[in-house]
Amino acid sequence: MAHRWKNTFTHADVTPEPLWLNRRAILAGMAGAGALGGVGSVAAQEALEPNTWEQITTYNNFYEFGTGKSDPSDNAGDMVTDPWEITIDGMVDNPGTFSLAELVDGMTMEERLYRFRCVEAWAMVVPWNGFELADLLNRAGIQDGATHVAFETAVLPDVMPGVRRNVIEFPYVEGLRLDEAVHPLTIMATGIYDRPLANQSGAPIRLVVPWKYGFKSIKSIVKITVTNEQPPTTWNKINAREYGFYSNVNPQVDHPRWSQASHRVIGGGLFNSREDTLMFNGYPEVASLYEGMDLRENY
Amino acid sequence: MPMSALSKFVDPINSFARKVPTWLVYILYSLPIPYLFWLAQTGGMGVEPINALEREMGEITLQLLIIGLAITPARKYLGLNLLKFRRAIGVMAFFYVVVHLGIWVLLDMNLRWGQMWADIWKRPYITIGMAAFLGMIPLAVTSNNWSVRKLGAASWRKMHKLVYPIAVLGAVHFIMVQKVWEVEPLLYLTVILGLLALRYKPSQKASGVSANG
Numbered sequence: 001m002a003h004r005w006k007n008t009f010t011h012a013d014v015t016p017e018p019l020w021l022n023r024r025a026i027l028a029g030m031a032g033a034g035a036l037g038g039v040g041s042v043a044a045q046e047a048l049e050p051n052t053w054e055q056i057t058t059y060n061n062f063y064e065f066g067t068g069k070s071d072p073s074d075n076a077g078d079m080v081t082d083p084w085e086i087t088i089d090g091m092v093d094n095p096g097t098f099s100l101a102e103l104v105d106g107m108t109m110e111e112r113l114y115r116f117r118c119v120e121a122w123a124m125v126v127p128w129n130g131f132e133l134a135d136l137l138n139r140a141g142i143q144d145g146a147t148h149v150a151f152e153t154a155v156l157p158d159v160m161p162g163v164r165r166n167v168i169e170f171p172y173v174e175g176l177r178l179d180e181a182v183h184p185l186t187i188m189a190t191g192i193y194d195r196p197l198a199n200q201s202g203a204p205i206r207l208v209v210p211w212k213y214g215f216k217s218i219k220s221i222v223k224i225t226v227t228n229e230q231p232p233t234t235w236n237k238i239n240a241r242e243y244g245f246y247s248n249v250n251p252q253v254d255h256p257r258w259s260q261a262s263h264r265v266i267g268g269g270l271f272n273s274r275e276d277t278l279m280f281n282g283y284p285e286v287a288s289l290y291e292g293m294d295l296r297e298n299y
Numbered sequence: 300m301p302m303s304a305l306s307k308f309v310d311p312i313n314s315f316a317r318k319v320p321t322w323l324v325y326i327l328y329s330l331p332i333p334y335l336f337w338l339a340q341t342g343g344m345g346v347e348p349i350n351a352l353e354r355e356m357g358e359i360t361l362q363l364l365i366i367g368l369a370i371t372p373a374r375k376y377l378g379l380n381l382l383k384f385r386r387a388i389g390v391m392a393f394f395y396v397v398v399h400l401g402i403w404v405l406l407d408m409n410l411r412w413g414q415m416w417a418d419i420w421k422r423p424y425i426t427i428g429m430a431a432f433l434g435m436i437p438l439a440v441t442s443n444n445w446s447v448r449k450l451g452a453a454s455w456r457k458m459h460k461l462v463y464p465i466a467v468l469g470a471v472h473f474i475m476v477q478k479v480w481e482v483e484p485l486l487y488l489t490v491i492l493g494l495l496a497l498r499y500k501p502s503q504k505a506s507g508v509s510a511n512g
């Protein structure tokens with residue numbers, strides 16, 4: 001079932017970072033050519049320039065390691081991610097606890113170049129390595145009547161200063177509706193730029209749901225539970241008015257704290273400009289999941 | 300600490316302060332601005348320098364407001380006389396908030412006026428920051444000898460008490476910028492409330508009450 005979604009632009013499936021950077025120059029040239037040919041908007045859409053490894057790994061929200069943007073990169077180094085165990089339970093035919101290697105075994109690894117949009121109105125473009133969550137759930141065997149999937153992050157007070165200070169309630173928990181979880185865009189990522197995830201990026205395995213605000217893409221997962229009710233989610237518990245269960249990127253639905261109309265892709269320096277935020281973060285193929293739903297109410 | 304021991308520390312500072320010209324405050328407190336812009340531009344403030352710089356300027360504004368508020372209690376309780384620097388401190392606080400706001404308008408929001416206008420009314424932390432900024436304008440405008448003469452010392456002083464709510468609003472703005480309760484902004488608010496409490500004169504109030512009772 002893998003490969004159900006393709007990067008529209010990239011064909012550089014396993015390009016190491018230096019080559020990526022090279023490709024950027026080519027991209028810039030192509031964007032210009034596209035504009036001349038009258039397909040400027042398509043080119044702009046598809047010409048996603050990945051952020052650098054350094055940018056991706058030094059500006060993070062991972063409250064287990066502190067609330068500042070550089071706290072995760074400063075503090076996450078001591079987390080041991082090998083060995084790592086993930087429990088799959090709930091309404092599945094084959095529950096169990098698996099080592100990372102067992103979990104990943106048989107999954108089809110792909111590169112997915114995705115926009116990543118934080119609710120704080122900044123964004124990145126990340127070349128993830130991972131596999132479709134659908135494949136994992138299908139192997140686990142989703143039982144009839146299941147409606148949602150819940151996820152949980154590791155709680156390791158010894159190496160997580162934010163956990164020791166209890167900055168929010170831990171474990172961090174997240175959830176998706178089942179149809180969202182099995183959508184081809186939804187992946188479990190284990191790497192970036194063909195390198196294993198940095199700890200601050202959610203090593204060794206995390207969720208990536210590119211049409212939702214970043215906090216939905218839960219990191220360093222230790223538990224996946226298939227259930228028949230909407231699971232609690234961390235930021236929703238902290239402030240339900242500000243963070244809904246769905247948290248789809250939506251420039252029309254204002255957040256009490258940040259206008260979601262525009263954002264800034266990080267890494268552009270002091271004179272970087274904002275760009276308009278796209279509905280579903282530029283992934284209109286997920287719109288059918290929400291047909292007939294009031295997205296203002298279900299924010 | 301007994302008064303004599305205290306004055307051993309305070310007297311040299313006072314006599315040193317007498318010799319220091321106030322323009323030095325303007326010079327010294329202007330230097331961080333080009334330095335921080337340079338640092339931001341050269342990667343010294345991380346990969347998202349706009350927000351980092353914006354925050355840095357906000358924090359220095361609040362620190363200057365606190366220093367300004369500390370001068371009266373420092374004289375009252377410690378005998379430390381730094382009164383002559385207070386105007387310069389206040390003017391620099393205004394200068395930093397202008398830079399803070401300027402970064403927001405130009406670098407952060409890129410002159411998206413519609414979005415900014417909505418933010419000012421819809422985001423409580425921006426509403427509060429803006430209120431604090433507006434409150435500082437009349438204070439900055441009247442921070443000169445001519446205004447003191449024109450208004451009269453008493454009403455000038457009364458007007459400049461506006462800095463009390465401004466500092467509180469600034470600290471509340473700082474608290475609200477965070478998504479969760481953080482220690483640092485709460486410390487700022489505590490210090491500000493403490494400095495305001497030191498101005499409270501319980502003896503007067505108490506005698507007032509007893510006169511009534």
Ligand code: HEM
Binds near residue numbers: 353354358396429432
């Ligand atoms: C007296 C007035 C003000 C003071 C004392 C002040 C102070 C601060 C402080 C201390 C911070 C946080 C710094 C940190 O996190 O280290 C901050 C952040 C911020 N302030 Fe202000 N501020 C004032 C007015 C304003 C105004 C007028 C605006 C805009 C209209 C504004 C917009 C912001 C923004 C956008 C942030 C950053 C928010 C974020 O990072 O998400 N502030 N300010």
